[in-house]
Amino acid sequence: MYNAVPMQSTCATIAALLGIEAPADAYAPCKQVVNYVEKRLGKPERVIMYNPDAIAHHLWQKYPDLYTPVLELSPLPVPICTVMPSVTPVCFASMYTGVSPEVHGIRKYEKPVLTCDTLFDCLIRAGKKCAIVSTAGDSISMIFLEREMDYFIYPTLEEVNEKAHELIAEDKYDLLVIYNANFDSIMHRYGPESPEALVALDHNCREYAALAELAEKTGRKTALAFAPDHGCHEIDGGCGSHGLDMEEDLNILHFWKCIG
Numbered sequence: 245m246y247n248a249v250p251m252q253s254t255c256a257t258i259a260a261l262l263g264i265e266a267p268a269d270a271y272a273p274c275k276q277v278v279n280y281v282e283k284r285l286g287k288p289e290r291v292i293m294y295n296p297d298a299i300a301h302h303l304w305q306k307y308p309d310l311y312t313p314v315l316e317l318s319p320l321p322v323p324i325c326t327v328m329p330s331v332t333p334v335c336f337a338s339m340y341t342g343v344s345p346e347v348h349g350i351r352k353y354e355k356p357v358l359t360c361d362t363l364f365d366c367l368i369r370a371g372k373k374c375a376i377v378s379t380a381g382d383s384i385s386m387i388f389l390e391r392e393m394d395y396f397i398y399p400t401l402e403e404v405n406e407k408a409h410e411l412i413a414e415d416k417y418d419l420l421v422i423y424n425a426n427f428d429s430i431m432h433r434y435g436p437e438s439p440e441a442l443v444a445l446d447h448n449c450r451e452y453a454a455l456a457e458l459a460e461k462t463g464r465k466t467a468l469a470f471a472p473d474h475g476c477h478e479i480d481g482g483c484g485s486h487g488l489d490m491e492e493d494l495n496i497l498h499f500w501k502c503i504g
């Protein structure tokens with residue numbers, strides 16, 4: 245069974261929260277998220293997207309205790325079905341353009357700069373500020389380049405998260421996108437449920453909680469999301485993979501939190 249909410253809805257959800265137009269062809273927003281946030285915050289002053297790579301829905305089903313830092317903060321889990329092929333550049337392109345791979349054009353593991361309209365272009369046209377904080381060479385660091393926005397690209401996860409903390413405290417951006425690749429790289433090598441991968445999952449859940457705590461200190465009305473790109477499954481040899489049309493790869497959970 246595939247999750248009900250299409251990944252492509254995420255783009256218009258964020259646009260609706262920030263009160264701007266989504267790309268013309270974007271899927272409709274997830275009304276559940278928009279209503280949830282608006283009921284608590286009205287219009288949030290900013291959106292922070294925490295994008296940990298490859299955190300599958302089935303990990304939550306099997307290891308709910310690891311999600312405690314996320315669940316204590318974010319009572320709204322949204323069952324998302326990502327796009328095919330379920331690989332990083334294809335999925336993040338759909339998350340931030342609101343359209344399917346055949347429309348945005350990234351249909352395999354490649355990282356061209358997108359020329360179609362993205363959420364970032366919509367924000368810039370609306371006079372809003374956005375930034376991506378990510379590690380060098382990763383999809384999200386490459387496919388949204390060449391826009392009038394800020395890119396903070398670092399060699400290591402630690403530098404990415406340190407900068408993210410600084411930027412949340414400075415509060416200069418209407419949309420801040422923070423990418424963490426650690427679970428994905430470890431999962432590929434050791435398997436999705438290896439002790440090493442579960443440590444990475446725990447790290448991602450705690451990092452989300454740390455971002456929330458920092459955002460709360462600023463007192464700004466913020467919508468914060470824990471939003472992976474795709475799931476993963478175990479393959480022969482105890483390794484991990486993704487990219488296929490299967491529940492393990494397509495079903496993910498996004499969690500939303502209101503601050504302020």
Ligand SMILES: [Zn+2]
Binds near residue numbers: 297333474
């Ligand atoms: Zn990925």
